[in-house]
């Protein structure tokens with residue numbers, strides 16, 4: 001007989017001794033101080049770049065389980081306020097389309113990594129892109145395929161999708177990187193998938209933001225183990241530059257979040 005408690009239990013992430021090697025996922029620094037212990041989970045702060053990270057970080061398999069769980073077993077009811085989400089996506093897409101360079105690809109291609117119900121993908125299609133959406137949550141992909149069938153939706157991680165993927169003029173990734181065990185490898189993968197001069201738009205919570213509650217546990221962006229890496233604008237910018245991105249520009253954000261745009265160089 002299956003115990004219902006254990007059958008639905010989240011994957012266990014066991015805190016280990018601080019003496020174990022800890023490497024900053026943003027800069028690779030090995031000097032890390034204790035940031036906090038929250039519900040038995042240890043979070044460290046990198047001395048070099050101040051990125052806060054769960055230690056140990058979850059495995060990719062655990063990330064997939066946690067990411068899906070973050071949607072609370074999403075159902076159709078999760079996709080309420082669809083018109084509002086589409087309107088917001090269209091506004092954001094209009095702003096991004098103004099930044100797009102002349103495409104080398106016809107029609108230009110757009111990819112949303114962590115596409116949720118496909119709202120940004122549909123907004124990109126309406127702007128003339130051949131639009132693709134990627135997500136690891138099957139409920140999201142089912143919803144997107146059903147409601148926005150003119151686009152291509154793929155149920156996969158970026159790393160699994162990359163070998164078969166075409167090159168894109170624009171890649172959009174909102175509120176995903178904080179879930180990942182290997183954000184550096186992920187950013188390298190995005191860089192590879194962009195066409196020369198391609199635009200990358202990235203958002204993630206900002207642990208250093210002036211409006212972040214002083215008590216971090218009262219911040220809605222703080223939710224380990226689902227969020228396992230907490231960047232600040234400086235550490236995220238440095239990570240993008242190390243991957244080869246240029247023209248990193250931070251967009252203003254009233255909420256405690258980081259919004260950045262950057263480009264792959266036109267010739268490398």
Ligand SMILES: [Zn+2]
Pocket residue numbers: 024025026027028029046047048049050051235
């Ligand atoms: Zn660091």
